[in-house]
Amino acid sequence: xxxxxxFGAGLALLILAAELIVRHGSSLALAFGVSPLILGLxxxxxxxxxxxxxxxxxxxxxGSGALAVGNIAGTNLVNVLLILGxxxxxxxxxxxxxxxxxDLPMMxxxxxLMTALAWDGLLSRTDGIVMLVIAVAYTVVLVRQSRIESRTxxxxxxxxxxxxxxxTPGTVEARVGLNSAMLVAxxxxxxxxAKWLVDGAVDIARSLGLGEAIIGLxxxxxxxxxxxxxxxxxxxxxxxxDVAVGNLLGSSIYNILVILGIPCLLAPGGIPVERQLLLxxxxxxxxxxxxxxxxxxxxxxxxxxxxxxxxxxxASYLAYLLILR
Numbered sequence: 001x002x003x004x005x006x007f008g009a010g011l012a013l014l015i016l017a018a019e020l021i022v023r024h025g026s027s028l029a030l031a032f033g034v035s036p037l038i039l040g041l042x043x044x045x046x047x048x049x050x051x052x053x054x055x056x057x058x059x060x061x062x063g064s065g066a067l068a069v070g071n072i073a074g075t076n077l078v079n080v081l082l083i084l085g086x087x088x089x090x091x092x093x094x095x096x097x098x099x100x101x102x103d104l105p106m107m108x109x110x111x112x113l114m115t116a117l118a119w120d121g122l123l124s125r126t127d128g129i130v131m132l133v134i135a136v137a138y139t140v141v142l143v144r145q146s147r148i149e150s151r152t153x154x155x156x157x158x159x160x161x162x163x164x165x166x167x168t169p170g171t172v173e174a175r176v177g178l179n180s181a182m183l184v185a186x187x188x189x190x191x192x193x194a195k196w197l198v199d200g201a202v203d204i205a206r207s208l209g210l211g212e213a214i215i216g217l218x219x220x221x222x223x224x225x226x227x228x229x230x231x232x233x234x235x236x237x238x239x240x241x242d243v244a245v246g247n248l249l250g251s252s253i254y255n256i257l258v259i260l261g262i263p264c265l266l267a268p269g270g271i272p273v274e275r276q277l278l279l280x281x282x283x284x285x286x287x288x289x290x291x292x293x294x295x296x297x298x299x300x301x302x303x304x305x306x307x308x309x310x311x312x313x314x315a316s317y318l319a320y321l322l323i324l325r
Contacts, residue, residue, distance in 0.1 A: 002203075003199075003200045003203035003204045003207060004200065004204065005200075006196050006197075006199055006200035006203070007196070007197055007200030007201055007203075007204060007219075008200075009193075009196050009200075010192075010193045010194065010195070010196030010197030010198070010199075010200055011193070011197055011223045011224075012193070013189050013190075013192055013193025013196065013197075014050075014051035014054065014055075014189075014190060014193035014194060014197060014223075014224060015051070015223075015226045015227065016186075016189060016193075017050060017051070017054070017186045017187070017189035017190035017193055018047065018048060018050045018051050018186070018190070018226075018227040019186075019227070020182050020183065020185060020186030020189065021047045021050045021183060021186040021187065021190070022043075022044055022047035022048060022050075022227065022231075023182075024178075024179040024180075024182040024183045024186065025043055025047050025179075025183050025186075026043060026044060026047070027175065027179045028176065028179040028180060028183060029043050031175060031176050031179070038142075038143055042139055042142065042143070042250070044231070044247060044250075045246075045247055045250030045251045045253075045254050046251075046254050046258060046259075047227075048227035048228050048231055048247065048251055049075075049227075049228075049251050049254055049255050049258075049259045050186070050187075050190050050227075051190065051193070051194070051223075051224035051226075051227070052071055052072060052075055052224050052255060052259045053190075053258075053259045053262060053263075054190040054191055054193065054194030055067070055068065055071055055194045055197060055198060055220065055224065056068040056071065056072070056259060056260060056262070056263035057194070057262065057263050057266060057267075058191070058194040058195050058198045059071075059194075059198050059216075059263075060263040060264075060266070060267035060271050061266075061267060061268075062198060062202075064198060064202055064212050065123075065267070065271040065272045065273070066211065066212040066213040066216065066272075066273075066274045066277065067198065067201060067202070067212040067213065067215060067216040067220065068216065068260075068263055068271060069118070069123070069213070069216070069260070069271060069273050069274070069277055069282075070212070070213035070214070070215070070216025070217045070220075070221070070274075070277060070281065071216040071217075071220050071221055071224065072114075072255050072256060072259065072260045073216075073217060073221075073277065073281045073282050073284075073285045074216055074217035074218065074220070074221025074222075074281070075221045075224060075225050075252075075255055076111070076252045076255055076256070076285050076288075076289075077217075077221070077281075077284070077285055077288060077314065077317065078221050078222055078225040078228075078314070079225060079228055079248045079251055079252045079255075080248065080252065080288050080289070080292060080310065081288060081310045081311065081313050081314035081317070082222075082225075082310070082311060082314045083225065083228055083229050083232050083248060084232070084245070084248050084302065084307070084310060085306075085307045085308070085309075085310030085311035085313075085314065086233075086307065086311060087232050087233065087235075087236045087245075087248075087302075087307065088302040088303065088304060088306060088307025088308075088310070089304055089307040089308055089311065090233075090236050090237070091236055091239075092301055092302065092303050092304055092307075093236075093245055093301060093302040093307075094300065094301045095245060095296050095300050095301055095302070102141070102142070102145060103246065103249040103250065103253065104249065104292060104293060104296055105293075106138055106249075106253050107249050107252050107253050107289050107292070108286075108289040108290055108292075108293065110134075110252070110253050110256040110257055110289075111256065111282075111285055111286040111289040111290075112286055113130075113131070113134070113256065113257075114131075114256045114260065114282060114285075114286075115282050115283060115286050117130065117131070118273045118277075118278060118282060119278060121272060121273055121275070121278065122270050122271070122272055122273065123260070123264045123270050123271040123272075123273060124264065124270035125264060125265050125267075125270060127261075127264050127270070128260075128261045128262065128263070128264030128265035128266075128270075129261075129265060130261075131256065131257045131258070131260065131261030131264065132257065132258065132261040132262070132265065134257055135254065135257035135258045135261060138253065138257065197220065197223075201215045201216070201219070201220055202215075204219075211274070211276075213274050213276065213277055213281070214321055214322075214325065217281060217321055218318065218321055218322065228247060228248060228251050231247045232247060232248055235247065245302075252289075276325075284317070288313075
């Protein structure tokens with residue numbers, strides 16, 4: 001019971017921290033002249049993954065590398081199969097050319113990269129540097145490409161993220177000070193929440209006789225995907241579907257390149273990767289990324305039927321983890 005309380009409190013803090021980081025980090029970026037489109041494609045995509053980053057660093061330093069790696073693989077499966085699938089079930093998702101031409105291939109490349117780097121059973125500091133260098137290069141290309149986006153897409157991101165700074169009362173200096181303070185508070189809460197969640201998750205795994213990887217792939221992955229779920233559902237309901245899809249794919253890319261890359265860089269001796277993750281879960285994450293290619297390209301949309309198939313696949317995977325594994 002104590003482990004469940006600790007886990008629940010940690011998860012609640014992480015969700016609150018992600019909201020503070022995204023909201024006030026976005027307002028701060030707008031105050032410094034960052035466009036809503038670039039904001040949504042980069043800062044929000046990384047900010048919604050703040051819980052995964054905090055967990056990755058905490059778990060790696062605590063010797064729970066399986067939980068850190070399992071959380072990344074599990075979160076990307078949740079993003080694509082569950083959240084994207086649910087969004088398509090609500091409304092079919094038409095896809096923009098940038099999504100098909102850039103984000104989709106990069107998601108597949110990132111998944112292959114993670115598989116290749118982890119194949120020797122260890123994600124080293126060198127591996128972390130490789131991931132972060134690729135993340136920087138991808139972000140630079142993304143920012144340049146954003147300049148030629150269509151007016152429709154730019155307006156969607158402006159409607160979703162561009163008015164936050166205007167609604168905040170006070171002078172520019174006061175807004176910057178407030179947003180900076182709240183951003184720091186969000187980062188501090190994410191550290192505390194991650195410690196509680198990781199400690200609770202490890203205790204739960206031990207009491208149930210489950211591996212840490214299973215906990216990372218299931219309840220931790222689903223719980224830390226709450227920010228992505230909220231952003232996607234809001235974008236879908238507001239018919240801002242480029243925002244919905246862009247956030248999910250961007251988050252899945254940055255999860256591997258940045259959110260996993262930083263713990264690899266910081267963890268003494270790197271992060272060991274369990275054999276079961278190598279043989280099944282990470283290859284499955286990669287297969288799902290490649291599955292998206294024909295789904296996205298055919299008809300340039302994700303239909304309700306395809307959304308239903310995605311959700312069914314995730315439910316089957318979850319049942320396998322909890323019942324058969």
